[in-house]
Amino acid sequence: MEQQKITLFTAEHWNKKECSCSTALRCYTSFGALRHFRINIKEKDMSDTIVICPSCGAKNRIPAEKQHLTPKCGRCGVPLARSSQGGEVIELGDHNFQQVLGSTTLPVLVDFYSPTCGPCKMLAPVIADLARQYAGRALICKMDTSRHQMTPAQFRIRGVPTLIFFKNGQVMDQVVGAVPASELETRLNNLL
Numbered sequence: 001m002e003q004q005k006i007t008l009f010t011a012e013h014w015n016k017k018e019c020s021c022s023t024a025l026r027c028y029t030s031f032g033a034l035r036h037f038r039i040n041i042k043e044k045d046m047s048d049t050i051v052i053c054p055s056c057g058a059k060n061r062i063p064a065e066k067q068h069l070t071p072k073c074g075r076c077g078v079p080l081a082r083s084s085q086g087g088e089v090i091e092l093g094d095h096n097f098q099q100v101l102g103s104t105t106l107p108v109l110v111d112f113y114s115p116t117c118g119p120c121k122m123l124a125p126v127i128a129d130l131a132r133q134y135a136g137r138a139l140i141c142k143m144d145t146s147r148h149q150m151t152p153a154q155f156r157i158r159g160v161p162t163l164i165f166f167k168n169g170q171v172m173d174q175v176v177g178a179v180p181a182s183e184l185e186t187r188l189n190n191l192l
Contacts, residue, residue, distance in 0.1 A: 051080045065096035068104055068139055087132030090141040094148040101169045104139055107191035108166040109184070111142040112157050119178035120161045126181045130188070138188055167191050 049062045053073040060080060062071050068090055071080045092100060092110065101108055111127050113120035131140035145152045145160055155164060155171070165173040165187055173187050 053078060053080060064091060065099060068100055087128075087135040089127055089131045090139060092141045092143040092148075092151075094150045097143070097148075097151045100139070100141065101166055105168065107138045107172075107188060109138060109140050109188060110164050110166065111140075112145050112152050112155075112160055112162040112164070113142055114146050114160045115144060116146070117160050123161050123178045126184065129181065130184060133185075134188060137192060165191060 048064055049067060051060050051062055051071065052058070053060060053076060055078040056073060056076040058073055058075040060071065060074055062080075067088070072078065073080055089111075090100065109127075109130065111120075111123065113123070115121075127140060127142060134140060143151060145157065152162075155162075159176055161176075161178060163175045163179075163184065164171055172191055175183070175187070
């Protein structure tokens with residue numbers, strides 16, 4: 001739930017007949033006095049997905065940390081197409097790592113990477129292809145180790161790219177370095 005911060009300005013500002021404040025998001029007149037409210041709304045995560053319900057046409061926002069679940073339409077309750085079935089790589093962070101791993105029975109592949117790493121950049125299209133290929137059968141995730149350090153430290157990750165395979169929340173396999181797609185497919189097939 002988003003929090004709103006409302007800042008009330010001085011009575012002198014309220015008594016103006018017109019608002020000239022460029023930072024105002026909402027101004028209105030009530031009983032002849034100008035009421036000026038500045039509302040700061042927490043910025044929405046750019047990785048949230050908007051899915052239109054095929055039944056009623058309502059727009060449904062699916063937060064990035066819940067895209068691996070099966071969402072329902074907020075208006076009519078019809079199950080929506082899962083974003084992970086579209087073959088997208090799920091971006092993980094320290095804040096949602098355990099939540100994602102604990103809420104699925106599918107095998108999970110997590111790519112621990114750094115955006116400045118050459119081999120990680122070479123492996124990125126392979127990871128995206130795996131997400132499309134294993135859509136609905138496995139979750140393919142990635143975690144930026146330069147922004148999120150707690151989870152990689154928990155798994156003692158010293159070098160990137162490191163790929164860890166999970167099943168039922170437990171580590172099943174681990175690969176360090178850029179490996180061919182066929183090697184990753186073999187390891188994923190062993191977990192299915």
